[in-house]
Amino acid sequence: MRWLGLAGAKDHVVTRRAVDDGYVLVTHNTTDFRGLYGREELHVGLVTFNTPLGLMNLDLQVRLLLLALAEIEGEEAWNEVLEITVDAERTVTIERFDLPGGGLFCRFGNIDPPGFAQRLEHAGMVH
Numbered sequence: 001m002r003w004l005g006l007a008g009a010k011d012h013v014v015t016r017r018a019v020d021d022g023y024v025l026v027t028h029n030t031t032d033f034r035g036l037y038g039r040e041e042l043h044v045g046l047v048t049f050n051t052p053l054g055l056m057n058l059d060l061q062v063r064l065l066l067l068a069l070a071e072i073e074g075e076e077a078w079n080e081v082l083e084i085t086v087d088a089e090r091t092v093t094i095e096r097f098d099l100p101g102g103g104l105f106c107r108f109g110n111i112d113p114p115g116f117a118q119r120l121e122h123a124g125m126v127h
Helices: 011-021 030-037 058-072 116-122
Strands: 025-027 046-050 080-086 091-098 104-110
Touching: 011 025, 011 030, 025 030, 030 046, 030 080, 046 058, 058 080, 058 091
Parallel strands: 025 046, 046 080
Antiparallel strands: 080 091, 091 104
16 A cells, blocks of 8 residues: 555545555455445455464465465456455465355365465565
């Protein structure tokens, strides 16, 4: 949000900018943004990360973002939420659902699915 001049902005201001300008919002603040996006008639997508307190760091953020991109696979995510949850044992739950309303797709796995390390290496994310 910093590059948009919205560092420290209220959630409703960030939501309005993302929705109006067609940005997919990626956040660690699931509860507030799901509520705000649930009021929107049309949006291009919301990606949320949930982790236990103290687990999130830059490395995990990068891994979760790459996981989210792999999950979306270039599809348009109109009115969809992709919610990725990592528990204390580093087990990952991925939920994809319509917001407002609609269906739910859920799958479970671990933080490093097959081929994930190779994709990170190819992307120059690990050495």
